[in-house]
Amino acid sequence: MTKSAFNEILAEICKEEIKELNKPLPFKPSLRHKFAMKRIFSLFEKNKHTAASESPKASTLQIKNLRISKRLVILFIVIFCAVLFTGFIFVYVSKNFYGTVYTDHMELFVINDENCPTTIEHKYFLPNLPDGFEIVEQYSLSFVVSTVYEKESTGEYLHFSQYPKCSYSTHLDTEHRYFEEIEIDGHNGLCIIPFEDGYSNILLIWDNGDYIMELIGDFNKKELIDLAESAEILKN
Amino acid sequence: MFSVINDDVQRNELEEFYKENKNCLLNIALLNLQNKSDAEDVVQEAFCEIAYNPDIFFGVAPNFRVNFIVAVIRNLSCDMIGKRNKTPIEKLDETDFYDDDFFSSEEIMIGNVSSDKLKQFIQSLPPLQRDVLTFRCLMGFSTAETAEKLNISVSAVKKRLHLAKESIRKFVQKEDKIYD
Numbered sequence: 001m002t003k004s005a006f007n008e009i010l011a012e013i014c015k016e017e018i019k020e021l022n023k024p025l026p027f028k029p030s031l032r033h034k035f036a037m038k039r040i041f042s043l044f045e046k047n048k049h050t051a052a053s054e055s056p057k058a059s060t061l062q063i064k065n066l067r068i069s070k071r072l073v074i075l076f077i078v079i080f081c082a083v084l085f086t087g088f089i090f091v092y093v094s095k096n097f098y099g100t101v102y103t104d105h106m107e108l109f110v111i112n113d114e115n116c117p118t119t120i121e122h123k124y125f126l127p128n129l130p131d132g133f134e135i136v137e138q139y140s141l142s143f144v145v146s147t148v149y150e151k152e153s154t155g156e157y158l159h160f161s162q163y164p165k166c167s168y169s170t171h172l173d174t175e176h177r178y179f180e181e182i183e184i185d186g187h188n189g190l191c192i193i194p195f196e197d198g199y200s201n202i203l204l205i206w207d208n209g210d211y212i213m214e215l216i217g218d219f220n221k222k223e224l225i226d227l228a229e230s231a232e233i234l235k236n
Numbered sequence: 237m238f239s240v241i242n243d244d245v246q247r248n249e250l251e252e253f254y255k256e257n258k259n260c261l262l263n264i265a266l267l268n269l270q271n272k273s274d275a276e277d278v279v280q281e282a283f284c285e286i287a288y289n290p291d292i293f294f295g296v297a298p299n300f301r302v303n304f305i306v307a308v309i310r311n312l313s314c315d316m317i318g319k320r321n322k323t324p325i326e327k328l329d330e331t332d333f334y335d336d337d338f339f340s341s342e343e344i345m346i347g348n349v350s351s352d353k354l355k356q357f358i359q360s361l362p363p364l365q366r367d368v369l370t371f372r373c374l375m376g377f378s379t380a381e382t383a384e385k386l387n388i389s390v391s392a393v394k395k396r397l398h399l400a401k402e403s404i405r406k407f408v409q410k411e412d413k414i415y416d
Contacts, residue, residue: 003373009355010374013366014303016359018260021306027262033276040280041251043287 094181095188096207104175108190108205113165116210120145124162124213128230133158143167149217158217158227168212172203182206182221184228191221204228246290254283257302264306268313278312285387292385300375304385307367311386314364349411357407365400368393 029037092099092106099108119142129149133156137148149158172192179192182204189206202224203216208231215228254261258279265275282305286293296304358366371382372393379397383390 005351006354007374009351009358010370013355013359014300014370014374018257018302018306021260021263021267027259027266027272027275029258029262029276030273033280036276036280037254037283040283040287041247041254043284 094190097188097190097205101174104173106172106174106179107169108172109169110165110207110212113168116165118164118166119143120162120164120211122210123234124160124208124211124231125234126158126160126215126227126230127232128227129158156218158215158219160231161214163212163214165207165210165212170205172205182225184208184225189228191225193221246294250283250286250290250293253301257305260302261305261309265309265313268310269316274316275313278309278316281312282308296375296385300370303367303370304375307371307386310363310367311388349408353411354404354407357404361400361403365396365403368396369400372397 089100089102092101092108093111096111097108098111099106120140123140123145125147126149130151132151132153133149134152135147136150136157137146139146143164145162147160149160150156174192176196177192177194179190182189182191184204184206185208187206187208189204192203192205194201200218201216202219202221203214204224205212205214206228207213213228213231215224217224217227219227261279261282262275265278266272269275269278285308293301293304358369361369367386368382371377371385372379377385379390379393383393386393
């Protein structure tokens with residue numbers, strides 16, 4: 001038998017083998033495999049641009065992906081750990097404020113403080129105080145004006161504060177409280193309300209266009225909003 | 237050193253080749269490994285090697301490329317099984333197996349065996365031996381080239397060749413006796 005005849009036999013065997021291998025039901029490759037193959041083919045282009053500086057072995061390892069199920073498990077563990085260590089968090093964004101809400105507190109910042117006073121130029125006050133409320137404490141600085149009103153007979157209080165927008169950032173206690181967006185004189189704001197008692201320690205925060213205002217007191221939400229809307233500039 | 241692919245044509249060629257033959261390639265790996273995920277890994281590894289050393293693939297004549305990759309995948313599958321079982325599939329001794337003129341001479345001493353019977357017998361040989369036989373005889377690679385392409389040692393190639401050759405020789409002798 002000649003060498004070429006022997007080779008013909010081998011060639012026939014090869015052809016038949018490939019034919020046989022194509023016979024079984026089509027192998028459905030997994031997504032992981034599809035992605036890995038895409039990356040392998042893209043290695044050609046990488047090789048084209050990156051010359052011979054890297055070690056092939058090291059790059060080969062990059063191709064070996066983790067299986068999708070393993071990836072999901074790892075992702076889940078990472079998220080679980082993040083939640084465990086930092087508490088449940090989400091980002092809050094409204095028209096005038098943004099911040100991060102944690103399980104027990106909230107960080108709040110002003111979105112836009114352009115063209116706003118950097119110090120307090122006009123002080124605000126509450127002209128329509130309920131009967132019996134009197135100023136018991138007041139201080140005025142360039143970056144904050146704070147006034148505490150109290151009704152001596154019942155011990156009810158109101159705390160009204162004013163801040164320049166550029167220096168405003170706060171940490172609010174939101175444990176056992178919920179918050180909702182409100183509008184005060186057409187300006188966007190937040191109302192933080194205790195879960196148990198909706199008539200005390202309700203806090204309003206709003207942006208009146210020039211300053212950030214805070215009002216907290218032993219009133220219900222509507223009463224407090226009415227008081228907030230009545231705030232006026234104090235004229236000397 | 238990386239072997240740098242010359243142009244996108246080769247990349248497309250390889251990609252097309254994979255698309256056309258992926259069923260066959262994944263099946264051969266699955267056949268050996270009996271595990272879909274491992275089969276995918278082995279195919280990826282084979283193509284990864286080509287990505288870093290395109291010459292091992294593009295140096296093979298186009299009509300034998302499928303057989304070439306099949307042999308590579310079969311070899312990688314055996315490695316994987318060996319690693320899985322923590323024992324090498326093929327234990328190599330230090331003995332060298334010398335090539336004789338069986339594969340290099342123009343006339344091959346096959347005796348009176350018919351082509352069909354010989355073909356059947358070669359098909360029954362262990363696939364790893366058959367692959368080496370194909371690389372040496374059909375594709376025309378030297379022992380060293382075969383070893384390089386299959387990523388195995390030269391002595392492993394020689395051993396497989398020797399075993400294949402001995403098997404064929406014994407088969408021919410047996411058939412000759414029957415014929416006589």
